Amino acid sequence: MTVRKKIILGFSALFCLFLVWYLFIKETDYRVSFKVKAATGTIFQGIQEWSANQMINEKENYIILEKRNFDFIKQEMKRDDVQMEYTWDIVYMNDSVTKINVGIKDLNHSIYNKITAPFFNTKFKQEQIRKITDFKKGLSDHLKNFKIRIDGEGVSEETFVAYISLKSVLQEKAQKMIANDALITGFLFQNQIKIIGRPYVEVTNWNLDKETIDFNYCFPVDKNTKIVPDDIVKFKNLPVVKGLKATYYGNFRTSDRAWFALMDYAKKHNLKLENKVLEHFLSNPFNGGEELEWETKIIIPFTSK
Known part of the structure; x- marks a missing residue:
């Protein structure tokens, strides 16, 4: 068999294998x-x-x-x-x-x-x-509809809060907050406990596979507040969190877009983050206005390992 025939047969075999695969x-x-x-x-x-x-x-x-x-x-x-x-x-x-x-x-x-x-x-x-x-x-x-700025490494402030614990799928976090807003603010108003700052969301567990979250919906109150026992509304200190920070501008319903941006940033820079998030909402959506001006500070803590 000539070299030419061998080459033709070889290419023919490769082409047949390609066709079978394709x-x-x-x-x-x-x-x-x-x-x-x-x-x-x-x-x-x-x-x-x-x-x-x-x-x-x-x-x-x-x-x-x-x-x-x-x-x-x-x-x-x-x-x-x-x-x-x-x-x-x-x-x-x-x-x-x-x-x-x-x-x-x-x-x-x-x-x-x-x-x-x-x-x-x-x-x-x-x-x-x-x-x-x-x-x-x-x-x-x-x-x-939104903008995200990665702010780098930073820390949050310790804050004393009244809070309620909630669960939801990730996409319905804001709806869950709105549905329970009157419950916690009504309790604080009824017991003459003054809210002294903008609310927080403390995500204590984020199940990435199931896309569900456990979170606390929190309102800052004076640390000397007289605690009123209740089965739903609780009080505690939000501890200082050290982690990766971002600023999100947009509707609170999609603030998780900043979470994803932080995770991508951490992956690129070999930073290990927990499946927890702390959000501080600096704007009041009930006042209306341009959504791209609604500001939220977000921090995801570094893992302790």
């Missing part, structure tokens, strides 16, 4: 990639919120098959006889840029799409580009 092993039919200036956790939450809206607007039912906070989500989507898989890889690039790779697979027409999508502007390809473009636009619009 048509039968490769997990996605088509891939869309883009970059945004957002924290990985913000994008992770955005994907889930977008999926919920797709159910309302497009009757598409999304089920999470696998996830890894905050850089990976694999979903199955069903609508009538359509069955798709979406694999979202969220890749942190630097302090302001994250890359999103979306792998898409049509479980009913996978081989056809793999053959046609690279070369032709098929209906499948057009639909997926439109869908991911809509997601990107929605995410970009959301990012205009």
Whole structure:
């Protein structure tokens, strides 16, 4: 066998192996990639919120098959006889840029799409580009509603507070606070205990996998306040916290976007943070005004290990 034939046979074998991998092993039919200036956790939450809206607007039912906070989500989507898989890889690039790779697979027409999508502007390809473009636009619009400044390492102040303990999923923290605001402020008013500062939220446990939090909703009061025993409203010192700080400007409903930014910053700079957060709300949303001027100071403590 001549050298030329050996080369041809070698390339033919490699091409056949490539075809087998591409048509039968490769997990996605088509891939869309883009970059945004957002924290990985913000994008992770955005994907889930977008999926919920797709159910309302497009009757598409999304089920999470696998996830890894905050850089990976694999979903199955069903609508009538359509069955798709979406694999979202969220890749942190630097302090302001994250890359999103979306792998898409049509479980009913996978081989056809793999053959046609690279070369032709098929209906499948057009639909997926439109869908991911809509997601990107929605995410970009959301990012205009808040600003985050990383302030670096710092400490909080010790503060004496009245508080109530609450639990919620991460996305409903603000709603939970609002629902219980009258409970704690009414108790303080009834017992003539004066509030002397803006409220805090002390997150005592943040379960990243379940996306739930245990937190104390706190109001500063004079440390010499006469303690009134109660089953719900308690009193204590918020201790000094040493950690990584940020300033968040925007609606308190999405202040967790600053948490995600701090986590990305810590990961890049090899800093270890606890799954706890202290937020100090310096603006009163009940006064209205421009949300981008509502200021919140946030600190996530360093781990003691």
